[in-house]
Amino acid sequence: MIADIIISVFVVFGGIFGLVGSFGLVKLQDAMQRLHAPTKATTLGLGGVLIGSMIYFGFVDGHVSFHELLISLFLFITAPITAHFMAQTYLRMHREESDLPDSGRPVGWSIYQDPPSIEEAEKAPNA
Structure with a gap:
């Protein structure tokens, strides 16, 4: 029962972040603002679902899922780095150095x- 509640909390948490991130991707005007929403949705939303899935397989099914752990680690490492590179590319293409503080x-x-x-x-x- 407790494992089901914990799993549900992580899956709902991930779903809410996924919904908010997709809503932000549609509603935000600027490319730099639109970059922020899906990055957070990917990191926290998918991370929450993967953690819930790892807990499910660990407690309910009885075995540890290393694939999901590796996916989570890869996601948490690469999503912020990718967003940083995309932001730098945007600045380089759309802003002059004199425009920046x-x-x-x-x-x-x-x-x-x-x-x-x-x-x-x-x-x-x-x-």
Whole structure:
């Protein structure tokens, strides 16, 4: 009974995040805003369903599902990295460096400038 409640909570939690993420994908106007909604839905929504499924197979069915554990780990690692790369690509394609606020560091925005060499970094004043 307790395992059923825990499984249900994770599956409903995942479903709610999936619904909110898909709603945000449709309703948000800007590409940067639309990027945020499905990333959270993927990470938390699918993660909740996978955790609920792992609990089901562990307690109810009696065996551990390593496939779902690997899928969860892969998802939690790759979804934020993918969103970060997509955001950088959007900035590079749609914004000039002068449109962005000052970074407050001697280097500036990493998508527009190469990192300084060690000698240049030591010479630059600390921000």
